[in-house]
Amino acid sequence: MFEKYNSSLNSMIFNDPSIKQSICAEAKVGISNNLLLSGSNGVGKSLIAGLLVTAANPNANPADCFLDGSNLCEQEIKNALNMLLMNFGSPAVLVIDEVDRMGTRELNMFQKLIDGFTNKNVNSCKFILTTNRPVALSDALRSRLKTYPIAGLTDLQCLPMVASEFEKYGVLLTDCDITELLTTCYEPNATLLDMRKVEEIVKEVVFSMANVII
Numbered sequence: 176m177f178e179k180y181n182s183s184l185n186s187m188i189f190n191d192p193s194i195k196q197s198i199c200a201e202a203k204v205g206i207s208n209n210l211l212l213s214g215s216n217g218v219g220k221s222l223i224a225g226l227l228v229t230a231a232n233p234n235a236n237p238a239d240c241f242l243d244g245s246n247l248c249e250q251e252i253k254n255a256l257n258m259l260l261m262n263f264g265s266p267a268v269l270v271i272d273e274v275d276r277m278g279t280r281e282l283n284m285f286q287k288l289i290d291g292f293t294n295k296n297v298n299s300c301k302f303i304l305t306t307n308r309p310v311a312l313s314d315a316l317r318s319r320l321k322t323y324p325i326a327g328l329t330d331l332q333c334l335p336m337v338a339s340e341f342e343k344y345g346v347l348l349t350d351c352d353i354t355e356l357l358t359t360c361y362e363p364n365a366t367l368l369d370m371r372k373v374e375e376i377v378k379e380v381v382f383s384m385a386n387v388i389i
């Protein structure tokens with residue numbers, strides 16, 4: 176969904192254009208830092224991580240570049256990096272999704288792994304970490320990462336994306352109708368949209384309209 180807006184970093188709508196600029200610059204120079212993408216649910220952290228991985232190494236299969244932080248240990252990280260280097264060549268860019276789910280001991284070992292790479296000038300391995308809870312990571316680990324806070328979109332920023340998706344399916348709604356729909360796409364007490372909810376509501380509406388037409 177939203178293919179026109181989420182298939183490349185350049186076409187994505189970001190809440191903060193300066194963050195978009197910096198992330199696009201990272202993609203252009205081939206990721207020179209270990210990155211931390213932080214932000215609440217459904218704001219596009221994993222999406223951005225995937226697009227960065229592809230930009231850094233177009234040969235790599237994005238699914239092979241993703242590790243889930245839950246119960247992850249150092250050896251699994253090393254194995255994944257070796258597999259990426261062997262199968263897709265350099266650089267190996269590994270995403271650790273929801274990195275805050277790693278245990279404290281494992282996070283400390285991960286930090287040492289990063290230091291080892293830095294000390295030995297290993298530039299062929301880079302990490303992109305995502306988290307909803309950056310505060311769960313130690314200051315020491317965070318100081319080794321370049322953090323990009325990713326914020327959700329406002330209804331106004333999201334409007335062109337949703338309108339073009341409805342248009343694609345021949346569903347005609349006014350901006351007012353769409354804004355009304357988007358009111359259901361916020362986490363409790365949030366002021367910015369959860370894109371996962373936006374996708375769901377758009378699918379629901381398209382599906383119900385298609386049923387009506389059929």
Ligand SMILES: Nc1ncnc2c1ncn2[C@@H]1O[C@H](COP(=O)(O)OP(=O)(O)OP(=O)(O)O)[C@@H](O)[C@H]1O
Binds near residue numbers: 215
């Ligand atoms: N700016 C955007 N433009 C288009 N689609 C987006 C955008 N941000 C997110 N999405 C879509 O919303 C869905 C959720 O995005 P994603 O999984 O990247 O969020 P996340 O920040 O990783 O969430 P979580 O913290 O729950 O893991 C995806 O299907 C993604 O394609």
Ligand SMILES: [Mg+2]
Binds near residue numbers: 220221222272305
């Ligand atoms: Mg995610």
